[in-house]
Amino acid sequence: MTKLQPHERIFVALDTTDLTKALDLANALSGHVGGIKLGKEFFTACGPEGVQAVTNCGMLVFLDLKFHDIPNTVAAAIRASLLFSPYMVNVHACGGEMMMRAAAQSAGEAGQDRPLVLGVTVLTSMDESDLKGTGIESSVSDQVLRLASLSQFSGLDGVVCSAREVEDLREHLGESFKLVVPGIRPEWAQSNDQKRIVTPAAAVAIGADYLVIGRPITQSNNPVEAADKIAAEIAAGV
Numbered sequence: 001m002t003k004l005q006p007h008e009r010i011f012v013a014l015d016t017t018d019l020t021k022a023l024d025l026a027n028a029l030s031g032h033v034g035g036i037k038l039g040k041e042f043f044t045a046c047g048p049e050g051v052q053a054v055t056n057c058g059m060l061v062f063l064d065l066k067f068h069d070i071p072n073t074v075a076a077a078i079r080a081s082l083l084f085s086p087y088m089v090n091v092h093a094c095g096g097e098m099m100m101r102a103a104a105q106s107a108g109e110a111g112q113d114r115p116l117v118l119g120v121t122v123l124t125s126m127d128e129s130d131l132k133g134t135g136i137e138s139s140v141s142d143q144v145l146r147l148a149s150l151s152q153f154s155g156l157d158g159v160v161c162s163a164r165e166v167e168d169l170r171e172h173l174g175e176s177f178k179l180v181v182p183g184i185r186p187e188w189a190q191s192n193d194q195k196r197i198v199t200p201a202a203a204v205a206i207g208a209d210y211l212v213i214g215r216p217i218t219q220s221n222n223p224v225e226a227a228d229k230i231a232a233e234i235a236a237g238v
């Protein structure tokens, strides 16, 4: 695989219900970032047409719908998403091996345009006591590694993980397993509600492939300038 340019590592989270706002940002950022992440908020409000409209801006799309259902239903949902040619899609790894294998198989139906399929391990909003409440006695880090390993074994291409987990996962799962990391903040940006934040350059230095960055770009007075500044910081390793 050819090495990614610094800006290609950035996926901008367009967490909005406003299609016009999303399209204005996607058009402005085209060529300045690697792609756009669209999640449940956008999808529920703007629908498949909204996803198609963002795709039509020429942007790669990470469709962050975190599917979790029986294998047949997840496979069908992934198959339906192929209509937009997403670059990345994701499923909850706790849906298990058969569900993930079904997801990977559906994605494969797109041939060389197949999206990368990522697993979501433990949501970063959950701590050990939340896990315990669901009957899981492991530490968060053990559970993340277990689910990431299962994702790889089940044929997924990578996982979404916090920066805290990157080094451990990279060490255990190898160089080609994709690690997609949110919770990123440049030094000059506000942390907002993110608690365990890491700078863009630090995340890449420890082994992240793609960075999901929302408000430092979308809430900036000049989103293009903010994106360019982040890409320059990644390039310089600062």
Ligand code: C5P
Binding pocket: 013, 015, 039, 123, 124, 125, 160, 162, 182, 183, 184, 192, 194, 212, 213, 214, 215, 216
């Ligand atoms: O604005 P901000 O950079 O915090 O946006 C981060 C994006 O990544 C949001 O869409 C958020 O839902 C998502 N995300 C996250 N932490 C996770 C998983 C996803 O912030 N653990």
